[in-house]
Amino acid sequence: MTPDQVEENRTIKWQKAAIRSRRRRHWKLAALTIFLSVVSIPILLAYLWMITIAFTAKTGGVETATLWIAASILTPTLIIYAVIHNIEDLPNKRRWGWGLIGVGFAIGVVLLWDEFHLGNFRFMINPNLVEDIRGVATAGGQFPWVWEAFFNSLFLASVQTVIVVTVSSFAGYYLSRFAFTGRSLFLQSLLVLQAFPAITLVIPIFLIVYWVGLVNTIYAPILVITALELPFFIFIMKGFFDAVPWDIEMSAMTDGASRRQAFRMVILPQVRVGLIAVGVFAFIKGWEEYVFVTGLTTGQSYTVMSTYLYYVSEDVMGVDYGIVAAVAVLYLLPALLLYLACQKYLTQMTLGGVKG
Amino acid sequence: MNRQWKNHLDQLIFLGPACLLLAMFLLAPIVVNFLVAFTEMAQTIHFDNFPTTRQFEKLGKLDSDALFGFELRRSFFKALALSGTFVFFTLLFFNLSFALILALTTTAMPERLGSFFRAVWLLPRMSPSVVYGLLWLWVVDSSERGLFNQIWTFFGGETLNLRLDFSMAVIVVSNGLIGASLGMVIFTSAIRSIPIQLFHAARADGAGSFALIRYIILPALRWPISYITIYQALALLVSFEYIFLIMGPARQTMTMAMLSYTKTLAPQIGGGQYAYGAAIALILIVIGIIAALGMWRLTKMDRLLQRPRIEVR
Numbered sequence: 001m002t003p004d005q006v007e008e009n010r011t012i013k014w015q016k017a018a019i020r021s022r023r024r025r026h027w028k029l030a031a032l033t034i035f036l037s038v039v040s041i042p043i044l045l046a047y048l049w050m051i052t053i054a055f056t057a058k059t060g061g062v063e064t065a066t067l068w069i070a071a072s073i074l075t076p077t078l079i080i081y082a083v084i085h086n087i088e089d090l091p092n093k094r095r096w097g098w099g100l101i102g103v104g105f106a107i108g109v110v111l112l113w114d115e116f117h118l119g120n121f122r123f124m125i126n127p128n129l130v131e132d133i134r135g136v137a138t139a140g141g142q143f144p145w146v147w148e149a150f151f152n153s154l155f156l157a158s159v160q161t162v163i164v165v166t167v168s169s170f171a172g173y174y175l176s177r178f179a180f181t182g183r184s185l186f187l188q189s190l191l192v193l194q195a196f197p198a199i200t201l202v203i204p205i206f207l208i209v210y211w212v213g214l215v216n217t218i219y220a221p222i223l224v225i226t227a228l229e230l231p232f233f234i235f236i237m238k239g240f241f242d243a244v245p246w247d248i249e250m251s252a253m254t255d256g257a258s259r260r261q262a263f264r265m266v267i268l269p270q271v272r273v274g275l276i277a278v279g280v281f282a283f284i285k286g287w288e289e290y291v292f293v294t295g296l297t298t299g300q301s302y303t304v305m306s307t308y309l310y311y312v313s314e315d316v317m318g319v320d321y322g323i324v325a326a327v328a329v330l331y332l333l334p335a336l337l338l339y340l341a342c343q344k345y346l347t348q349m350t351l352g353g354v355k356g
Numbered sequence: 357m358n359r360q361w362k363n364h365l366d367q368l369i370f371l372g373p374a375c376l377l378l379a380m381f382l383l384a385p386i387v388v389n390f391l392v393a394f395t396e397m398a399q400t401i402h403f404d405n406f407p408t409t410r411q412f413e414k415l416g417k418l419d420s421d422a423l424f425g426f427e428l429r430r431s432f433f434k435a436l437a438l439s440g441t442f443v444f445f446t447l448l449f450f451n452l453s454f455a456l457i458l459a460l461t462t463t464a465m466p467e468r469l470g471s472f473f474r475a476v477w478l479l480p481r482m483s484p485s486v487v488y489g490l491l492w493l494w495v496v497d498s499s500e501r502g503l504f505n506q507i508w509t510f511f512g513g514e515t516l517n518l519r520l521d522f523s524m525a526v527i528v529v530s531n532g533l534i535g536a537s538l539g540m541v542i543f544t545s546a547i548r549s550i551p552i553q554l555f556h557a558a559r560a561d562g563a564g565s566f567a568l569i570r571y572i573i574l575p576a577l578r579w580p581i582s583y584i585t586i587y588q589a590l591a592l593l594v595s596f597e598y599i600f601l602i603m604g605p606a607r608q609t610m611t612m613a614m615l616s617y618t619k620t621l622a623p624q625i626g627g628g629q630y631a632y633g634a635a636i637a638l639i640l641i642v643i644g645i646i647a648a649l650g651m652w653r654l655t656k657m658d659r660l661l662q663r664p665r666i667e668v669r
Contacts, residue, residue, distance in 0.1 A: 167374050192648045193648075200637050201381075205385045227381035324490070
């Protein structure tokens with residue numbers, strides 16, 4: 001044997017090993033993707049179903065066929081989407097993904113065009129839903145217009161968000177920056193309160209709200225939800241303030257700013273991301289609230305989206321799936337859009353960012 | 357204005373609103389609940405016959421022959437057992453196991469694909485509770501229109517009434533699909549915070565995927581897992597919103613939290629038996645306080661006092 005041949009026998013065949021390892025990685029990835037797709041399908045299917053009902057169902061029944069057409073478009077789209085992401089050196093992945101979603105959507109529109117209609121959303125322009133469905137002068141004719149509920153919900157969620165963001169950033173800043181007597185005790189009790197399941201307090205909270213005269217007002221749920229979420233949000237904001245270096249503040253103050261000016265003009269812009277995260281969480285919480293809205297009212301003094309949807313589905317359920325689904329879509333949409341827009345902030349939250 | 361006075365004013369401005377809100381709607385209710393539990397408050401809001409243990413006698417009676425010195429009434433014992441079953445299975449299958457599986461699988465794939473699946477699993481948590489409840493009502497609908505029955509009959513099964521015949525499974529799965537996402541998020545960020553060199557080193561030494569999970573990831577997850585266990589057990593024990601929205605006041609799913617809620621404030625069916633509800637809530641509150649204190653002690657939560665543990669990139 002020549003020395004060259006010996007050398008060749010000894011060396012590991014790197015090229016081959018690399019190919020083998022790459023192939024194995026692809027298989028593993030494919031298996032994981034398939035597994036996750038399979039377990040995620042029940043969730044996606046349920047939401048897809050709601051949306052198809054909202055846009056296709058006619059009074060009196062639910063066409064099941066449309067769901068299966070929609071599902072048979074969604075599933076291949078999903079699979080190809082996953083495959084595209086698994087191809088390593090594909091340029092413009094994002095463009096491919098969006099293009100694919102566009103194509104899937106287009107096929108869906110073509111196939112379901114005959115079924116598609118907006119009739120279920122007529123509650124948006126017709127102020128009197130119950131009359132529309134059951135004929136004039138039936139029980140429960142006092143049912144409000146959906147926009148009233150929508151703007152009540154919007155009001156509740158927005159005011160609550162403003163209060164939560166303001167109060168928690170004030171408290172978080174103070175706890176992060178100031179030494180005062182009882183600071184560690186305060187922080188520790190806050191920590192215990194954060195872990196404490198506040199929903200157990202619904203009965204005494206009702207009594208307190210009753211005693212201070214806020215029963216049947218929309219301010220009751222606003223204040224209560226704010227208070228219950230505060231310990232958690234104060235900790236988030238404190239974390240953000242902790243991450244801002246002291247030097248920034250110091251230099252602002254050497255330049256003649258007061259403490260409060262430094263807070264307002266220098267520090268707050270630094271924690272913008274935190275304010276957004278807290279704001280989004282608070283808004284979604286306020287938007288979805290059900291227990292404290294129904295619990296803190298006696299009778300039907302004001303309607304928000306949660307109670308509106310609840311009564312629509314209770315009263316109209318058997319008659320008209322389509323309208324109920326359309327109301328649900330209208331209710332879900334703002335929360336969903338907000339969540340998708342700010343998803344990158346929310347899913348990155350680490351420990352301490354705990355909600356149960 | 358002298359300096360000290362100004363400092364106090366600062367404190368009042370920055371901490372005052374938070375303290376006021378917390379005192380009014382979080383601390384005061386604990387005290388009020390304690391007092392109300394020992395009255396006969398029902399329908400009207402008066403402190404009748406304070407103090408009385410009447411409400412607790414409805415839950416159980418003293419009996420020197422019994423194992424713990426008291427014997428539970430049947431309805432309350434049933435609520436206790438249902439609560440236990442519900443918490444145990446939801447926690448075991450979803451909030452821990454499935455959350456862990458989701459975190460492990462989504463972190464083992466390309467970032468964008470992984471976050472897509474995590475977003476899907478966060479969807480139920482981000483949807484309004486009434487919408488989620490409604491979806492479930494339609495999925496488990498007992499007619500052939502229900503989504504589950506559509507699929508089930510397609511494979512040749514008879515239509516099932518899941519709410520009636522498998523009520524515990526329905527509330528376990530419905531709460532589990534929401535609960536899994538919290539563990540998923542927290543475990544994911546814990547896995548991400550493991551230095552990548554550890555994985556490279558283990559790979560170079562010939563470790564496979566399961567060895568990585570067993571010897572690197574799981575040890576790093578020890579404290580998040582114990583945290584999630586206690587936190588979620590507590591959250592499930594006191595939760596009633598989804599159970600109420602999906603099952604209504606059904607007997608098969610009348611857990612302790614549901615019992616307390618339906619006897620008092622539940623819309624339309626709430627009976628206004630405030631003292632009775634408060635007595636049950638008191639038990640949950642005591643468990644809550646003990647667990648909250650225990651969590652703080654057991655899992656070294658005081659680390660939070662030094663180092664912030666939230667980061668948003």
